Amino acid sequence: MSKLRYGIIGVGNMGTGHAKILMSGAINGAELTAVCDGFEGKREWAREHLKDIAVFEDSASMIDSGLVDAVIVATPHYDHPSEAIQAFGKGMHVLIEKPAGVYAKQVRLMNEAAAASDKKFGIVYNQRTNPLYQKLRELIASGELGEIRRTNWIITNWYRSQVYYDSGSWRATWSGEGGGVLINQCPHQLDLWQWTIGMMPVRIRAFCQFGKHRNIEVENDVTAYAEYANGATGVFITATSEAPGTNRLEVSGDRGKIVIEDGHMTFWRLRESESAFNERNKAPFGTPECWKIDIPSQGKNPEHAGILQNFTDAVLKGVPLVAPGEEGIDGLTISNAMHLSTWLDGWVDLPLDEELHEAELNKRIAESTLRKNKPEAASMPADLSGTF
Template sequence: MNKVRIGIIGLGFIGCRHAVSLANNAIPGAELTAVYDRNQDKEQWVKENLGENVKLFTDEEQFFNSNMIDGVIIATPHPFHTEIAIQAFKHDLHVLVEKPAGVYTKEVRLMNEAAVASGKVFSMMFNQRLNPLFIKLRELISSGELGEITRTTWIITNWFRAQSYYDSAGWRATWAGEGGGVLINQDPHQLDLWQWVIGMMPKRVRAFCKFGKYHNIEVEDDVTAYVEYENGATGLFVTSTGEAPGTNRLEINGDLGKIVVEDGKITLWRLSVPASEFSKTFKGNSFDQPEIRKIDIPVEGDTDAHNWDGIITNWVDAIANGTELIASGEEGIKSLMLSNSMLLSTWTDNWVNLPIDEDLFHEHLQKQINNSKTQINV
């Protein structure tokens, strides 16, 4: 089969990075043939970095109608993902979208419906699913190493941002410009991994988002969310852009022990017998607990690698050979479901059941957008 011809939409930092990788033949079975960006000043950069055979388009319709591409990587700001993706599917193109998939779940559902109607391959750039640290963690949990999950706790507060970061662009940290704050800007990978490694989504969420707690911004910069799962397990997700030094610690407890992921390492505490069994049957000292063995779990591979090329290669293989996607377009809904539910819980001051009421969320979001200081409507 001929190489899959790829076009890139959006030549910001990440779009340029993907373009150079493709132009340097880093993705087997793919070739970069076209790029699209509204900024006409990109012409010289394209010639110098991508070569004479890659055509730059500054007109969207000309790009889509060029007959030069089989699939597109959408690397624009996330508020524009839905419109562009649906347009691409209407032109019978395969699509890979950067994270987050969109601002709210209904958008991503529309993208998936368009993908199904077109019969094209729709993938998400959840490149952290290729991080050997989280691959190993998922394997440990799915193998039953912890038994039944009882609690999940992720404290991810090492996103510190000074006010100057938010002041660097008028759309930053505004409801109309981004549709949210730390949850949609910094945390999409962690929210995806949170449900992916344990293999289940919560059944309901109660969250407390603080808007502009540490910064002069409209959106959330501090979040504490409590979740409950169908099996009775509970979870906690804490995140912020206002704490220094921050923490990145994921702890997963089960009936057979616990796993902690911190500082690029996995530590397992394994019980000799299930905690529930020991509690019911042990007749000795009332303060005793099951025998515990601490195990440092080896992880092979670079846990700091971004693995973007791995996701692009998987998408190209799915187009050419029908390979199963690492992160399908449908997977883009789950992390957004979590962030949307946390915001909706705060706005309604109540529990939110999953799947969320998408229309109710959009109604509340639109109220925030209408009052936003910028009107780049998401």
């Protein structure tokens, strides 16, 4: 195979973004050959703007056409696992948009289907291609920071107005989207939170606020506390109604602290480990010698194009995936635990009780109401340049 032929399932905001990248010729070894969408309005848009690309009403017809080797799943969140499972069953390579799904139980079934298919499976975690977070992961994995002791992430620069939430009747509803900031905006950070440090929490206590300053039914303001097996702790704070917002990640270890903010990394490195200093220190107010190091820029993040190129190369050349699809369950499990902790008003242990989470989610779905506004079929792709 010299060219990987892509078909896109869903031509909404993200689907059209992928289509434009593929149509531009920016991805070596890739070509867009087909798209599909259940809404006629979006199919009409595709026929007009995606010249010489086959347009189908559903994914089964597109896959059966023989025109595609791989699919990009860019549908609403609940449909990611079912579309992926169907594609694996028909011999397709699959790249899914984030989140992997809405609840871990359905994503686990998708992972099992991927393993049985022996096809490439990736997820669009385009922040894993960000050199800043790759460098953080490298410094931690090499032992440069020492054993992790604490993480703090304040990610409140996800500002979303009421107009945004009103742009689709499915938005910010339990039945349509399956959650709010944790499931829509923050999957990238929840993934990076565990990927960079190489640890998943063992228990979580979260406080989600639903519809804070906005007329929505899902969470848009979250403060969560996590504990890890080695005794480390973590705090994760996010919101969509703060202006101006903050994006600041701190990771403290036995050998110092790393801070990422405003696209810059600073490493406060201890000359010796805190443990070693504490053992030998005799001065009541002594502190370890510390050097402030400004880590040089590692370059720009290729974002979606980087993920598409990596996935294409994985299929055609066998290169390792930057974001294996099976790992989508990790960040999702953290968000599921945060929801469940709030719903039950208590601690949630990991591994997650997936059955209990699904049952509690279904209670919210049963009471969910879609807002009355313009139908989804009428909405056209939006400009996503201001978001991840």
